[in-house]
Amino acid sequence: MEILTPAEMAQADRNADRAGVATWQLMQAAGEAVTSEALKRFPGAARIAVLCGPGNNGGDGYVAAACLLAVSGLPVEVWRSGEPRADSDAAKAAGQWVGAVGELEEFSPQPDMLVIDALYGAGLARELEGNDRRALERVRAAGSQVLAVDLPSGLSGLSGAVLGYALQADCTVTFFRPKPGHLLYPGRSLCGELVVADIGIPAGVLSDIGSRLWGNAPELWLHALPRPSALAHKYQRGHVAVLSGKMSATGAARLSAEAAARAGAGAVTVLSPPDALAALATHLTATMLHRFDTPDDVLTFVEQRKVQSLVCGPGFGTGEKQMAVISALLQQVETPLVLDADAITLLAKERETFLKARTGEKPTLVLTPHEGEFARLFPDLAEGETLSKVERARTAAKRAMAVVIYKGADTVIAAPDGRAVINTNGTVWLATAGSGDVLAGLVAALLAQGMPPFEAACAAVWVHAEAGRREGFGMTAEDLPQAARKVLAKLINR
Ligand SMILES: NC(=O)C1=CN([C@@H]2O[C@H](COP(=O)(O)OP(=O)(O)OC[C@H]3O[C@@H](n4cnc5c(N)ncnc54)[C@H](OP(=O)(O)O)[C@@H]3O)[C@@H](O)[C@H]2O)[C@@H](O)CC1
Numbered sequence: 201m202e203i204l205t206p207a208e209m210a211q212a213d214r215n216a217d218r219a220g221v222a223t224w225q226l227m228q229a230a231g232e233a234v235t236s237e238a239l240k241r242f243p244g245a246a247r248i249a250v251l252c253g254p255g256n257n258g259g260d261g262y263v264a265a266a267c268l269l270a271v272s273g274l275p276v277e278v279w280r281s282g283e284p285r286a287d288s289d290a291a292k293a294a295g296q297w298v299g300a301v302g303e304l305e306e307f308s309p310q311p312d313m314l315v316i317d318a319l320y321g322a323g324l325a326r327e328l329e330g331n332d333r334r335a336l337e338r339v340r341a342a343g344s345q346v347l348a349v350d351l352p353s354g355l356s357g358l359s360g361a362v363l364g365y366a367l368q369a370d371c372t373v374t375f376f377r378p379k380p381g382h383l384l385y386p387g388r389s390l391c392g393e394l395v396v397a398d399i400g401i402p403a404g405v406l407s408d409i410g411s412r413l414w415g416n417a418p419e420l421w422l423h424a425l426p427r428p429s430a431l432a433h434k435y436q437r438g439h440v441a442v443l444s445g446k447m448s449a450t451g452a453a454r455l456s457a458e459a460a461a462r463a464g465a466g467a468v469t470v471l472s473p474p475d476a477l478a479a480l481a482t483h484l485t486a487t488m489l490h491r492f493d494t495p496d497d498v499l500t501f502v503e504q505r506k507v508q509s510l511v512c513g514p515g516f517g518t519g520e521k522q523m524a525v526i527s528a529l530l531q532q533v534e535t536p537l538v539l540d541a542d543a544i545t546l547l548a549k550e551r552e553t554f555l556k557a558r559t560g561e562k563p564t565l566v567l568t569p570h571e572g573e574f575a576r577l578f579p580d581l582a583e584g585e586t587l588s589k590v591e592r593a594r595t596a597a598k599r600a601m602a603v604v605i606y607k608g609a610d611t612v613i614a615a616p617d618g619r620a621v622i623n624t625n626g627t628v629w630l631a632t633a634g635s636g637d638v639l640a641g642l643v644a645a646l647l648a649q650g651m652p653p654f655e656a657a658c659a660a661v662w663v664h665a666e667a668g669r670r671e672g673f674g675m676t677a678e679d680l681p682q683a684a685r686k687v688l689a690k691l692i693n694r
């Protein structure tokens with residue numbers, strides 16, 4: 201599903217108006233959607249308080265208050281912060297509320313109350329403070345249940361950051377399409393359960409908006425998942441090479457290699473520095489092993505053995521020898537390349553040179569930084585407090601001419617052409633050592649089988665997360681490749 205920024209949502213609104221769906225109609229539908237979720241989800245509430253701001257978010261609140269009074273059989277109170285502008289839809293909605301309206305500073309929340317937070321939504325223009333903030337703080341202290349209209353007031357719809365203060369909602373009802381702030385942390389957790397209500401905006405309004413952001417789902421990349429021909433031999437199913445680090449750090453490369461094999465690569469080779477050969481040889485079975493000493497050894501292997509993708513970084517090391525290998529790969533190899541972990545740290549050491557070289561048409565590169573690695577490679581983006589994670593990932597992808605998988609609980613995948621995806625099926629069980637190495641192997645396997653890089657990255661992230669969910673508590677990274685295989689097998693058979 202497309203994700204719309206607040207500005208794109210406003211455009212959708214205007215397009216809907218032009219298509220004959222009036223904003224007043226949308227406000228009615230929004231208020232009714234809030235009403236129906238309130239009744240469905242909070243059957244234990246003894247009374248309802250609706251907090252209404254001066255804009256359209258407040259307008260939705262007034263509509264909901266009127267509907268709830270008519271149908272819930274509960275006492276409904278309205279508390280306002282500011283007055284709607286004359287002749288606005290919100291003013292019309294406020295005019296239809298027949299009950300009393302209290303000033304927000306006098307609002308006294310109760311534990312048995314459902315509070316409907318309709319102070320600010322997409323129009324939040326500055327930090328939430330003063331009476332607004334104090335009222336929300338009282339709600340938190342009282343422990344009332346909270347339904348947020350569009351967004352918990354104070355949350356940035358663009359970035360998911362809290363501007364001043366925001367309540368923890370039990371449920372958030374938004375309209376038409378989710379916004380980035382619903383899916384990026386901390387917004388994602390503050391929203392509680394997210395409901396995306398259809399309020400009658402036709403999907404056609406999206407055509408000239410050109411949103412380039414989606415929630416990650418198989419629909420985006422299922423068509424591109426590799427399906428080998430019946431006659432394929434092992435190398436035609438993709439040959440992945442994984443570069444290992446020294447003897448004491450070979451596990452990471454093995455995890456990537458195992459993941460690549462389980463994700464459908466027909467052949468996987470671990471390239472090993474001389475000192476690690478023995479350690480790897482005792483552990484590898486189906487995975488092949490090949491020694492390398494110099495960057496040239498790697499280049500020769502890639503060419504002669506028709507390697508179709510490479511993983512470099514997991515457990516690789518950050519010395520000069522390793523830097524020489526990465527430079528050679530970036531400069532002399534056309535094969536799709538996944539750079540993770542130590543490889544990203546190495547790139548960061550030569551940041552300027554690396555980024556300068558990444559212009560124009562370049563061979564496929566996928567970078568998989570976690571928060572710390574991202575900050576090393578793009579310190580200015582990591583510091584920019586006003587940028588959302590999506591904007592950071594997009595800018596990084598453009599600069600590096602690479603698909604960037606910016607990992608975390610809300611992993612964002614971005615391509616140099618501006619496409620971006622927010623992953624939403626992650627689980628904390630993935631926060632285990634080696635889980636990133638598995639992800640790198642999954643991406644490489646899909647690349648080696650010919651999947652386009654952005655789709656391969658999105659698919660790998662989704663499958664990795666789904667595998668983590670399947671395994672759940674107590675899972676280690678060793679469990680992930682097999683679980684990923686099962687997830688992929690199901691998808692391929694769809
Ligand atoms: N398709 C759709 O999109 C639909 C959208 N709908 C609804 O519309 C909502 C967006 O409405 P909106 O644009 O009127 O903005 P909203 O959030 O109500 O606030 C604007 C007002 O608040 C003020 N203000 C802002 N920040 C402030 C602060 N910190 N502290 C104090 N004041 C502050 C601001 O003042 P100003 O900055 O102008 O001085 C202005 O007066 C959206 O979230 C959804 O619920 C539905 O009706 C159905 C269709």
Ligand SMILES: Nc1ncnc2c1ncn2[C@@H]1O[C@H](COP(=O)(O)OP(=O)(O)O)[C@@H](O)[C@H]1O
Binds near residue numbers: 609632633
């Ligand atoms: N709290 C979390 N919720 C969801 N996914 C997470 C969480 N923490 C980490 N992950 C995921 O787990 C993986 C960890 O990768 P990484 O940090 O590189 O670990 P390692 O270096 O140990 O392999 C990434 O895919 C990341 O998105």
Ligand SMILES: [K+]
Binds near residue numbers: 317318319348
């Ligand atoms: K709100």
